[in-house]
Amino acid sequence: MSMYDKAFMNSELSKPTSIFGLRLWVVVGIFVGAIIVLVLFLLSVCITSRRRHSSKKPDQTLTLTPAVSKEIQEIVHHDSSSSAAAAVAVDHRMSVPEIQIDIGKSEHRVVFSDRQSSGESRATSNDTASYGGGGGGGGGASSLPQVSHLGWGRWYTLRELEAATNGLSDENVIGEGGYGIVYSGVLGDNTRVAVKNLLNNRGQAEREFKVEVDAIGRVRHKNLVRLLGYCVEGAYRMLVYEYVDNGNLDQWLHGDMGDVSPLTWSHRMNIIQGTAKGLAYLHEGLEPKVVHRDIKSSNILLDRQWNAKVSDFGLAKLLGSDTSYVTTRVMGTFGYVAPEYACTGMLTEKSDVYSFGILIMEIITGRNPVDYARPPGEVNLVEWLKTMVGNRKSDEVVDPKLPEMPSSKALKRLLLVALRCVDPDAQKRPKMGHVLHMLEAEDLLLPTERRESSRSNRRLLDKQSIDRDSDTSEGDSSRWR
Numbered sequence: 001m002s003m004y005d006k007a008f009m010n011s012e013l014s015k016p017t018s019i020f021g022l023r024l025w026v027v028v029g030i031f032v033g034a035i036i037v038l039v040l041f042l043l044s045v046c047i048t049s050r051r052r053h054s055s056k057k058p059d060q061t062l063t064l065t066p067a068v069s070k071e072i073q074e075i076v077h078h079d080s081s082s083s084a085a086a087a088v089a090v091d092h093r094m095s096v097p098e099i100q101i102d103i104g105k106s107e108h109r110v111v112f113s114d115r116q117s118s119g120e121s122r123a124t125s126n127d128t129a130s131y132g133g134g135g136g137g138g139g140g141a142s143s144l145p146q147v148s149h150l151g152w153g154r155w156y157t158l159r160e161l162e163a164a165t166n167g168l169s170d171e172n173v174i175g176e177g178g179y180g181i182v183y184s185g186v187l188g189d190n191t192r193v194a195v196k197n198l199l200n201n202r203g204q205a206e207r208e209f210k211v212e213v214d215a216i217g218r219v220r221h222k223n224l225v226r227l228l229g230y231c232v233e234g235a236y237r238m239l240v241y242e243y244v245d246n247g248n249l250d251q252w253l254h255g256d257m258g259d260v261s262p263l264t265w266s267h268r269m270n271i272i273q274g275t276a277k278g279l280a281y282l283h284e285g286l287e288p289k290v291v292h293r294d295i296k297s298s299n300i301l302l303d304r305q306w307n308a309k310v311s312d313f314g315l316a317k318l319l320g321s322d323t324s325y326v327t328t329r330v331m332g333t334f335g336y337v338a339p340e341y342a343c344t345g346m347l348t349e350k351s352d353v354y355s356f357g358i359l360i361m362e363i364i365t366g367r368n369p370v371d372y373a374r375p376p377g378e379v380n381l382v383e384w385l386k387t388m389v390g391n392r393k394s395d396e397v398v399d400p401k402l403p404e405m406p407s408s409k410a411l412k413r414l415l416l417v418a419l420r421c422v423d424p425d426a427q428k429r430p431k432m433g434h435v436l437h438m439l440e441a442e443d444l445l446l447p448t449e450r451r452e453s454s455r456s457n458r459r460l461l462d463k464q465s466i467d468r469d470s471d472t473s474e475g476d477s478s479r480w481r
């Protein structure tokens with residue numbers, strides 16, 4: 001630009017305009033500034049409206065799904081036949097993984113959510129069938145399916161279970177575990193049941209519910225507590241079991257029973273053998289096998305004939321045949337947990353074998369696995385027992401409350417089994433089927449050669465013995481899925 005052009009521009013821009021006599025460059029400046037302000041304003045309006053839009057999203061979905069972390073969908077075929085398929089899907093929106101159980105076709109759907117009172121149900125699809133408020137017992141038991149659609153057991157309504165347990169009253173409480181309260185109850189058909197109302201603490205109820213249903217829903221065995229059905233309504237998760245009417249082993253061993261225990265040696269052997277049969281069935285009679293993970297005396301329920309029934313499958317894990325172990329968060333009960341599992345989290349069925357060994361020791365001695373009230377050297381049951389056996393003082397380990405002493409041979413045989421079960425090397429621990437034979441075998445203390453020769457026969461017998469005790473009266477119910 002030449003000097004002449006510059007001077008011309010300056011004089012032109014400095015000319016006063018008709019707008020309040022302002023000079024042209026001032027007007028141009030104001031105009032440009034106004035445009036910038038306008039653009040900025042439009043941009044901020046745009047961003048704010050976008051933010052609002054996105055933050056509204058969850059609220060909008062509230063109309064479709066509940067804002068709280070759980071939602072239960074029952075998907076039911078309204079099929080004229082009684083074989084209507086249904087499903088229960090439990091969806092955690094927070095940290096809990098989705099849980100689904102046998103989802104059927106979703107022509108009809110009813111949603112029960114935590115937000116609603118248990119008496120409401122809400123439709124979510126065009127074809128929705130509402131059970132007349134049956135979601136929470138408000139609609140009455142008659143409108144809900146009586147037969148479970150999971151392929152086993154019964155689907156109980158909250159109303160039914162409330163009626164059975166006197167409204168989940170305190171008088172009906174028979175026990176309280178880490179995951180829920182157990183009530184005794186009597187159903188409309190006079191069946192005595194135990195109802196476990198799972199605590200709804202951050203998804204634990206869902207996990208426990210799913211695990212128990214998966215692990216023992218279809219299982220029938222005389223030494224495993226039978227799960228009769230379940231209730232899924234609103235935030236409620238309940239499990240309905242056969243009622244076992246003689247308390248648990250922990251109460252009989254450590255409760256205030258006076259100087260002489262009602263548990264004789266033969267009762268104790270019966271309890272040990274029954275528990276071994278139940279475990280052998282879980283480990284060797286099912287596919288995938290079930291690792292219980294919480295074998296302990298309070299989880300061994302007893303009937304009036306002192307038969308053992310293993311209960312509380314809330315921590316159970318399934319192990320497929322192609323899997324030798326799973327790594328999991330270490331769970332279980334202090335004193336019963338196998339050392340390798342406690343150290344590495346690697347879980348195999350041998351972890352249950354270890355706990356079973358501790359249980360045998362507890363039954364023989366009447367002592368708790370860890371008892372700080374005892375003198376040093378006796379606090380840890382395994383260590384004390386090993387020392388006593390090593391010092392040839394086996395006869396001194398027996399529960400002083402036992403009405404009569406077992407024969408020395410029987411005692412030693414049982415101690416040997418217990419010690420083998422708690423071998424620090426998990427590989428060296430026997431399988432439960434083998435434990436069962438050791439418990440039954442008369443020749444346990446015979447020379448090694450004879451044991452070797454009978455081993456192949458035992459293997460053959462193993463399977464027969466395990467299968468014999470599973471109740472196959474309900475079709476394929478004893479089979480794993």
Ligand SMILES: Nc1ncnc2c1ncn2[C@@H]1O[C@H](COP(=O)(O)OP(=O)(O)OP(=O)(O)O)[C@@H](O)[C@H]1O
Pocket residue numbers: 174175176177178179180181182194196225241242243244245247248294298299301311312
């Ligand atoms: N089917 C049943 N029949 C009779 N009583 C039962 C039944 N199931 C459980 N109980 C009683 O309820 C108690 C509590 O059971 P639950 O399995 O919830 O807890 P736990 O095993 O004692 O403790 P945790 O779950 O913390 O290991 C049991 O010890 C038992 O006395």
